[in-house]
Amino acid sequence: xxxxxxxxxxxxxxxxxxxxxxxxxxxxxxxxxxxxxxxxxxxxxxxxxxxxxxxxxxxxxxxxxxxxxxxxxxxxxxxxxxxxxxxxxxxxxxxxxxxxxxxxxxxxxxxxxxxxxxxxxxxxxxxxxxxxxxxxxxxxxxxxxxxxxxxxxxxxxxxxxxxxxxxxxxxxxxxxxxxxxxxxxxxxxxxxxxxxxxxxxxxxxxxxxxxxxxxxxxxxxxxxxxxxxxxxxxxxxxxxxxxxxxxxxxxxxxxxxxxxxxxxxxxxxxxxxxxxxxxxxxxxxxxxxxxxxxxxxxxxxxxxxxxxxxxxxxxxxxxxxxxxxxxxxxxxxxxxxxxxxxxxxxxxxxxxxxxxxxxxxxxxxxxxxxxxxxxxxxxx
Numbered sequence: 360x361x362x363x364x365x366x367x368x369x370x371x372x373x374x375x376x377x378x379x380x381x382x383x384x385x386x387x388x389x390x391x392x393x394x395x396x397x398x399x400x401x402x403x404x405x406x407x408x409x410x411x412x413x414x415x416x417x418x419x420x421x422x423x424x425x426x427x428x429x430x431x432x433x434x435x436x437x438x439x440x441x442x443x444x445x446x447x448x449x450x451x452x453x454x455x456x457x458x459x460x461x462x463x464x465x466x467x468x469x470x471x472x473x474x475x476x477x478x479x480x481x482x483x484x485x486x487x488x489x490x491x492x493x494x495x496x497x498x499x500x501x502x503x504x505x506x507x508x509x510x511x512x513x514x515x516x517x518x519x520x521x522x523x524x525x526x527x528x529x530x531x532x533x534x535x536x537x538x539x540x541x542x543x544x545x546x547x548x549x550x551x552x553x554x555x556x557x558x559x560x561x562x563x564x565x566x567x568x569x570x571x572x573x574x575x576x577x578x579x580x581x582x583x584x585x586x587x588x589x590x591x592x593x594x595x596x597x598x599x600x601x602x603x604x605x606x607x608x609x610x611x612x613x614x615x616x617x618x619x620x621x622x623x624x625x626x627x628x629x630x631x632x633x634x635x636x637x638x639x640x641x642x643x644x645x646x647x648x649x650x651x652x653x654x655x656x657x658x659x660x661x662x663x664x665x666x667x668x669x670x671x672x673x674x675x676x677x678x679x680x681x682x683x684x685x686x687x688x689x690x691x692x693x694x695x696x697x698x699x700x701x702x703x704x705x706x707x708x709x710x711x712x713x714x715x716x717x718x719x720x721x722x723x724x725x726x727x728x729x730x731x732x733x734x735x736x737x738x739x
Contacts, residue, residue, distance in 0.1 A: 361731065362394045362456075365397060367384060370399070371411065385418065393723075396425070398457075399412065400434075401430075403431075439463060440463070445466075447465035448470060461476050472733070475510070479517070487605075513668075514646060514672070515671055533729040536716075547656075547657070567595065568597035568636060569588055569599070569638075570637070571600045583684075586688075587692060588689075591693060599620060601631055632657035632659050637692060640663040641680060660703070661710075664681070678694055
């Protein structure tokens with residue numbers, strides 16, 4: 360049985376990487392070929408991190424040696440990056456490989472190392488990233504390159520970016536697509552019809568609408584989507600934006616039919632996806648594009664970009680558009696909105712088929728294979 364350690368520190372941050380890590384750990388714990396050890400560090404959210412680890416073990420019925428340190432991750436960026444101490448094997452003694460996240464790497468030179476890189480948006484769009492964050496990632500990536508570590512890329516597009524921007528050879532990169540988070544169907548299945556209608560009422564979903572989901576950072580391309588929505592010329596069709604502002608105090612365009620909801624709960628998001636006429640995701644760059652799978656799960660058609668990893672995930676089930684063209688986005692929206700019932704049913708079938716291509720059991724199997732290859736080629 361393969362003995363692997365994995366860093367779960369990111370699961371408490373409430374971001375995409377958090378759900379990826381939680382779902383990956385759940386899937387790996389269910390894999391009978393792996394004996395998994397969990398490692399994490401957090402000061403302010405130490406109890407929450409410990410509880411998540413305990414819940415995952417209870418849910419899967421698997422034992423896993425767990426070490427949760429009551430320190431801020433920033434301490435280990437100094438200890439590991441500057442002092443090269445303490446080694447991860449000082450607490451996870453029997454592991455054959457360690458799976459890190461790309462923020463920080465353990466100092467053990469004699470331990471095979473693999474890390475997941477979700478995207479390189481901070482290199483593609485450096486003007487939108489804090490210099491400290493860029494610096495920390497660059498140090499981490501340098502360790503991965505110098506240590507000849509292996510890397511999991513969540514899409515072929517991300518693999519190509521890693522080769523081009525980080526100079527890591529393709530033979531050390533494993534493309535393993537992520538999948539729909541367990542939390543998405545769980546939230547929907549747990550919701551009663553009464554609760555659904557209650558949320559629908561509180562969200563004021565009494566008109567047809569286009570849905571946008573995501574933090575409103577520049578690469579999400581919201582400004583062009585707003586222009587494309589306006590160009591449709593349909594006063595009865597709203598555009599609902601669910602997601603936090605990119606900058607504090609960011610101005611929101613005031614116009615009839617455009618609604619900013621800010622950050623929403625999982626339950627609210629489930630209702631928003633379910634009731635939308637179309638989900639619009641015309642991003643300029645994505646390393647994967649998880650909201651596409653979320654929309655497919657809720658049976659809502661998608662208009663998304665023909666760049667980066669988005670067509671790789673959406674396939675023929677979404678309407679693909681040129682993200683830099685307002686007219687292309689408008690035409691994509693119009694195409695979906697005007698589809699006949701027969702065409703709507705055909706699209707739904709394609710969405711179902713596409714969704715079935717991504718599942719966590721396969722992710723765990725491919726990750727296990729990546730672990731074994733990393734160990735087999737260690738030192739080469």
